[in-house]
Amino acid sequence: MRRLSIASRPQLSSSMAYPRRALPFLAASSNPPVPRSPHQCRRDMAVLSRSLRGDESPRKRRRWRRIWNRYVIPDRPTEIVAVEDDEEDTHRHDEYATNSIEESSSHRDGSIYTGLGYFYWKKYLHVADRGETRLEPMMFTDPTPDCGRYIGDCWRHRPTGMLQIFSIQVAKLIPQDAGSAELYGYVATRDNLDPLLNYVVNISRDDPLVVEQGSLVPMTGPKRGIEVGIDCMEITLVEYDMRIKVGQHEKDDLQILDGASMLGNQGSWGWPFKLDTPGDFGTIDLTLSRVRSAVEATVEVAILQVQSSFNLSLVCLTSGFKDEEIVLFDGAIAESRGLKRSVVAVASHSYMDLKFNVAGLPSTPDQHCCSFKAEIHGHVTQHIKTEFALISVKVTWSTLQHTTMA
Structure with a gap:
């Protein structure tokens, strides 16, 4: 090369x-x-x-x-x-692993709240403000009167750089023979649209998640799309504080993930990479990617006309990342219900694929798939008929809101 x-x-x-x-x-x-x-x-x-x-x-x-x-x-x-360059360009996410944790970003000792006037990123992204992002998804789903279109693209609302988090995995527990552990804490992002916390994971200490080495941490977010600016002065922060519950008091808990990592416009785009963040009592891997020229897809799934109980696994593939699955749901369905809303970054002019693995209790799963091409505005609905239930899938498209931060 x-x-x-x-x-x-x-x-x-x-x-x-x-x-x-x-x-x-x-x-x-x-x-x-x-x-x-x-x-x-x-x-x-x-x-x-x-x-x-x-x-x-x-x-x-x-x-x-x-x-x-x-x-x-x-x-x-x-x-x-x-x-x-004779090295083979394979672009596996293992080759783009980084353990870059920002200086003075620990929650445990409170250093992330110090030096607000010294560290540019702390002031710019308001890290002392612990509020949740005020912005909602689907902000620009409906076209406006001043929208102009050329070859299917809207002149007014344009795709932008976005961050997609594929998975959060407990890569290592120390000691390795510890078996299971009770995990709690959060992973969130801050960006140029709104510097407040956009939670990807938020687990209460009163209701910890039981994990083992290799377990995936279910992602309940993000609430909206995560922007990665193309300007070199625009930054996105991934902030995390996760601990293992071991006693009655929080001060006795073990820290497994603590700090913050900055992502800007420099680095690999369109290829998965890992935030490898080794801690004293284990490692949690975050696999993510910057997606250039992306739109926001909001996925809403309703389970209707349930005939009998069944297991459902729903995974998402986006923007041509064939080896990186996003687990949107994995559990049992006993009655008609709606699943949690999910927000996914999709590269413009590409596709988002949803795979539904449906199985009885017990039974070999049947897979049902549906694909959606990225759009700027509007929504698309598809229905999947199975022997257990009717699955209704609604995908709503939007670009991200561009505002000027104070």
Whole structure:
């Protein structure tokens, strides 16, 4: 595989604790470029840095050539070379694992609430505010009078970068022969739309979840889609505090996951990766992906006309991620009911597939599938008839709301 590289270029910092520094070759020259706004410059820097790393497709590199010509100092020679890479590009999420936990982000010792004026991300995302996000899903389901359409796309409401969390798994318990454990706590996100907590998991200490090594933690969220901004100054925070209940008092509980991880526009897009967060008493793996140009799908499932009790497993595949299943429901159905609402990020012009595994008690499961193509507005309803019940599936499409944070 060939990628573009610049000889002796400085390392780009990924830390957001301080403002990003300008690259040396963007200094003033005797022949300065046409003035551009700070927002335009930041976007240019993001595109240029991704291109130099080889993250962009050949089609998108046409833009960075224009940016390069706009900014590079004419009298300073700069060499761009093609680097040969013999490593196979398999794009498995194991190759994109990271254990980056932000400094001073612990809930246990309270350090996440200190240095609010020192750490940019703490102030920007209001980490001291423990309220839940005020925004709801399906904000732009209905077209507005000023919507314009071209080749099926809405000019007014555009897809945006989104974060999809596929699974949360108890990868390791220490000691390994501990058997089962009672787990509680939360995993949530904060983003540019609304910095308040958007819970993905929120388990009370009074009603802990019994887990074993390898268990999946059921995800009850997110409440709405999670934005990942394309601007280098926009960040998304994954915040977590999960513990193992061992006694009567919270101070005696064992910490298994604690801190926060920042995600920005830099890094892999469209490929799963892990937040590998080893703790003193175990490890919980979060598998997730940035999805470029995505829309929000809200999935609502109703179980109707139940004939007899049965087991139902509902999993979701989205945006071409064939090996990453999102478990939306797994349990027994005894009567007509609605399942919890689920929100999924779907890449524009791609599909979301739902797989219903239905089985009697006991019986070999039968699988029923339905697919939905990503849209900007509106909703689609499909019905699945089984020998146990009628399953009604409603998928509502929307883009994310864009607001200016105070």
